[in-house]
Amino acid sequence: MKAGIVGLPNVGKSTLFNCLSNAKAQSANFPFCTIEPNIGVVNVPDSRLQKLEALVDPERVLPATVEIVDIAGLVKGASKGEGLGNQFLGNIRETDAILHVLRCFDDDNIVHVDGSVDPIRDKETIDMELQLKDLDTVEKKLDKVKRAAKTGNKEAQKEEAVLLKLKEGLEAGTSVRAVTISEDDREEFVKPLQFITDKPVMYVCNVDEGAAATGNAYVEKVKAAVAQENAEVIVLAVGTEADITELDTYEERQMFLEDLGLDEPGSAKLIRGAYRLLNLETYFTAGVKEVRAWTIPVGATAPQAAGVIHTDFEKGFIRAEVIAYNDYVQFGSEAKVKEAGKMRVEGKEYIVKDGDVMHFRFNV
Numbered sequence: 001m002k003a004g005i006v007g008l009p010n011v012g013k014s015t016l017f018n019c020l021s022n023a024k025a026q027s028a029n030f031p032f033c034t035i036e037p038n039i040g041v042v043n044v045p046d047s048r049l050q051k052l053e054a055l056v057d058p059e060r061v062l063p064a065t066v067e068i069v070d071i072a073g074l075v076k077g078a079s080k081g082e083g084l085g086n087q088f089l090g091n092i093r094e095t096d097a098i099l100h101v102l103r104c105f106d107d108d109n110i111v112h113v114d115g116s117v118d119p120i121r122d123k124e125t126i127d128m129e130l131q132l133k134d135l136d137t138v139e140k141k142l143d144k145v146k147r148a149a150k151t152g153n154k155e156a157q158k159e160e161a162v163l164l165k166l167k168e169g170l171e172a173g174t175s176v177r178a179v180t181i182s183e184d185d186r187e188e189f190v191k192p193l194q195f196i197t198d199k200p201v202m203y204v205c206n207v208d209e210g211a212a213a214t215g216n217a218y219v220e221k222v223k224a225a226v227a228q229e230n231a232e233v234i235v236l237a238v239g240t241e242a243d244i245t246e247l248d249t250y251e252e253r254q255m256f257l258e259d260l261g262l263d264e265p266g267s268a269k270l271i272r273g274a275y276r277l278l279n280l281e282t283y284f285t286a287g288v289k290e291v292r293a294w295t296i297p298v299g300a301t302a303p304q305a306a307g308v309i310h311t312d313f314e315k316g317f318i319r320a321e322v323i324a325y326n327d328y329v330q331f332g333s334e335a336k337v338k339e340a341g342k343m344r345v346e347g348k349e350y351i352v353k354d355g356d357v358m359h360f361r362f363n364v
Contacts, residue, residue: 001295002039002067003274004095005204008122010110011103012206012238014038017070019242019267038070044275044282044293045268048325048355052284052291055332064282064293066274069095089133093194097277098201099270100126101238104218105208119205119218120225127175127197134195135170138163141193162189170197177201178229200277202232204270212237213261232273236266281354284325285309286334302350306360316364320346325355 005013021040044064053061071091092098102119142163148156162185169179175197181190190198203226205219215235223233237260244265247253257265275295282293283305296305302322307314323334327342334357337343352358 001097001278001280002069002095003097003099003278004069004071004092005099005101006071006092006126007101008103008125011101011122013101014070015242016099016101016204016206016236016238016267017068019238019245020068020271040068040070041065042068042271044271044295045264046282046293048282048284049291049293051329052286052357055328056286056288056291058286058288058291060290062290062292064275064280064295066271066278066280066295068099068274071095089130089196092130092196096199097274098199099204099274100201101204101206102218102222104205104216104222104235105211107208117218119222123203123222123225128173130196131170131173131175134176134197135167137193137195138167138170142167158185159189166190166195175229200231200279201229202234202270202273202277204238205233205235206238207235209237209240209260211235212240212266232277234266234270234273236270241265241267281352283352283354283356283358285359286328286357296352298354300352301348302346302352302358302360303348305352305358306362309360312364313360313362316362317348318361318363320350321359321361322346322350323357324353325357328357 005017007013017038017040020042021038042065044066046063049061049063069091100123102122103117104119106117142160145156145160145163149160162181165181166176166179170176176190176195177198177200203222205215205222207216207219211219212235219233219235226233240260244253244256245267247256253265257263279298280295281298283296285292285294294305294308296308302320303314303317306317306320322344323337323342327337327340328334331337331340331342334343
């Protein structure tokens with residue numbers, strides 16, 4: 001699953017990417033520093049994994065991961081191909097969620113593409129370009145659907161009504177995700193078109209060091225502006241976070257964080273937030289060879305969860321042996337969990353819960 005970092009040029013996207021992935025994307029004080037999208041695979045911080053490691057003492061530990069894509073900065077006119085517009089919009093279409101970085105700090109030494117700091121204007125600039133691109137997609141699809149609808153095709157008429165509703169919303173400056181459409185119609189007619197503004201979004205307010213713990217007036221404006229969007233907002237001092245990642249020891253990093261009034265790096269909160277944004281959760285396998293976190297969509301069944309390990313596990317699924325994470329920790333080992341009668345045997349209909357520790361029985 002991919003989350004794409006977007007924003008205007010010079011708002012801190014590549015610095016954030018470096019901070020998250022430790023892949024040193026070029027970062028400089030001029031627009032279009034990022035041309036090709038940088039891709040980093042980022043570990044999802046999860047204290048449960050460390051607890052299981054301490055109990056099992058495996059040969060290796062593998063965390064869950066999210067793919068983060070750093071995409072070229074956008075400018076006005078991108079939907080018409082201005083700047084790196086077409087490339088930007090193509091790259092973002094391939095992601096599953098959007099991390100929208102907004103500049104929420106003053107610094108005369110860092111140029112702003114529009115000459116002044118205004119995160120709401122910046123947000124609206126990008127929203128408009130993404131909405132215009134989606135409007136183009138709607139209009140092209142409508143041209144085809146209208147011809148079928150005129151012949152009396154009921155399905156085409158239904159699709160036409162949905163597309164006209166989307167067109168009306170986009171023309172009014174409303175993103176696809178915020179247009180009121182039934183879940184069935186959204187699944188059938190909207191999702192296949194992969195609208196950019198239908199993707200879930202997290203707004204990353206990039207602040208200076210002094211506002212890392214509390215935010216600032218810019219952040220409050222952003223929160224007010226996105227209150228109706230059902231989007232996440234996170235405050236991050238991106239430059240400071242980058243400095244923290246450069247420190248050699250865990251103790252030094254913790255001291256730096258405490259001085260800022262933080263209990264953990266903001267980047268860790270962001271990664272977990274991105275994981276939630278993608279509607280993902282974790283289950284674990286735990287044995288002497290490895291303790292591993294596996295990523296599944298919320299609502300996945302036991303066979304679907306097994307299929308993440310190997311497709312044969314899903315095809316030949318017989319049953320799952322399941323231990324709740326809290327039970328594993330309470331009793332301290334798989335054997336003691338069994339003794340206490342806390343291991344459950346679940347079938348094909350079982351919906352996996354976040355934190356389940358699982359063994360799969362299968363036959364191919």
